[in-house]
Amino acid sequence: xxLLIHEIPTADAPMRLLLLADPSEDKVRSYxxxxxxxxxxxxxxxxxxxxxxxxxxxxxxxxxxxxQPAHQKSGYGAALLQWVIDFFRKSxxxxxxxxxxxFGYQLAFYQRQGFRVTAIDHDFFVKNYPExxxxxxxxxFDMLRLTLRYTGSVA
Numbered sequence: 001x002x003l004l005i006h007e008i009p010t011a012d013a014p015m016r017l018l019l020l021a022d023p024s025e026d027k028v029r030s031y032x033x034x035x036x037x038x039x040x041x042x043x044x045x046x047x048x049x050x051x052x053x054x055x056x057x058x059x060x061x062x063x064x065x066x067x068q069p070a071h072q073k074s075g076y077g078a079a080l081l082q083w084v085i086d087f088f089r090k091s092x093x094x095x096x097x098x099x100x101x102x103f104g105y106q107l108a109f110y111q112r113q114g115f116r117v118t119a120i121d122h123d124f125f126v127k128n129y130p131e132x133x134x135x136x137x138x139x140x141f142d143m144l145r146l147t148l149r150y151t152g153s154v155a
Contacts (some may be wrong), residue, residue, distance in 0.1 A: 021066040115146035
């Protein structure tokens with residue numbers, strides 16, 4: 001089956017799915033109103049979602065991207081991210097940024113799509129979340145900021 005990706009109203013954002021990527025519902029609800037939400041579905045079933053927020057001056061931030069656990073490691077996440085990258089490239093964006101933990105599969109996921117580390121936000125996860133966040137049994141402290149800069153002309 002093929003993957004269908006399209007934009008939906010942020011009011012219809014699949015919150016349970018987005019909470020897989022960001023465990024704070026308050027944080028997700030805080031950035032949804034000024035964002036665009038995209039869902040990926042296969043056979044009429046939503047398998048993934050992502051939220052992108054404008055930063056200004058043709059820059060955007062990928063706030064959240066998540067794939068249903070039963071559909072992870074199927075290529076859907078990479079397909080959704082590539083679709084979003086292409087969507088904003090065609091829209092005239094100059095770059096997309098994302099913040100993620102300093103280790104784990106997420107870092108490699110973004111780097112495979114061309115994102116490069118551009119900054120470190122020290123103690124981000126400790127300062128911005130009431131409960132500790134763990135990846136692979138290790139507590140997250142710092143956030144890596146990654147950027148994908150578009151080069152060349154719009155295809």
